[in-house]
Amino acid sequence: AERLSRLRRRMVRCITIFDLEDSGMGMKGLPSVAEFDEPHARDVFQFMQHICAEILGPNYVLNAPWAMVKAYNWFKKFVPEKLSRKLRLLDGDGRSDPEFVEAVGGEAQLKMLLATRMGLTSGQINKPSGIQDIPPGHDFQKSCNVSTGQRVSWSYEVLPGFTDQLLGSSSVEFGVTGYWIGEDPSGRSGSRHPRLLEEIVPKQVV
Known part of the structure; x- marks a missing residue:
């Protein structure tokens, strides 16, 4: 955050996003991993519990279990607002929450983040x-980074599902959108163009 603030010559606001999709988390919490849990409890937790409320930035938890979200929304009524407003639990991917969408930089930025998500625990x-x-x-x-002059091509095939014989063929839409971020032509150090969306291939049923 400090490096980016100096580069942009303004205070950069950082948020943390925890995506629980395919994490294996349930009502009993995350699976125990001794190689991580023990060093974290020893080196991080003891220190952070004393200063967390003071330095913690906004934290959003996506795809949290529905029951956990309901329980937290009830429990946070008894937690100081200074701390409760820094943690939001969402039972979806956040696209239906206007405050979260705005916090991450808009719907296009959120879609880009979700497109680069990989389910490590699901292989x-x-x-x-x-x-x-x-x-x-x-x-x-599916998201990929491209640079000036680079050529990108794609191909796809829609395969029938096991219920297509009973319910008819599936209706799938395909489209391609460019999300451009370029250097500011004014030449100012660290400044960049506003994000620009370009619909390269309009959504069409395939």
Whole structure:
């Protein structure tokens, strides 16, 4: 945060996002990992519990269990506002929460963050190709970084599901959107263009 603040010549506001999708977390909490838990309790927790309320920035937890969100929203009534306002639990990916969308820089920025998310505990890795199951009403986003002069191509195939013979073929939309961030032509150090969205391939049913 300090480095970015000096670069942008303004105070940079940092937030922390915890995405519990495919984390294995339930009502009993996260799975225990001794290699992490023991050093964290020894080196971090004892120190942070004394200063956390003073220096903690906004924290958002995505895809938290529904019951946990309800319990926290009730419990935070008894917690000092100074601390409770720094932690928000959301039972979805945050796109339906206007305050969170604004905090992360807008819907386009949030979609980019979600598109780069990988489910480490579910065995997913960032490969250029593969097979992806898309549940009804959901979407799948793939993000890649490009530079000036680089050529990007793609191909895809929609495979029938096991219920297509009974309910008819699936309706899937495909589209491509560019999210451009470029240097400010004025030449000011560290300044950049505003984010610009460009619909390269309009959404179409395939």
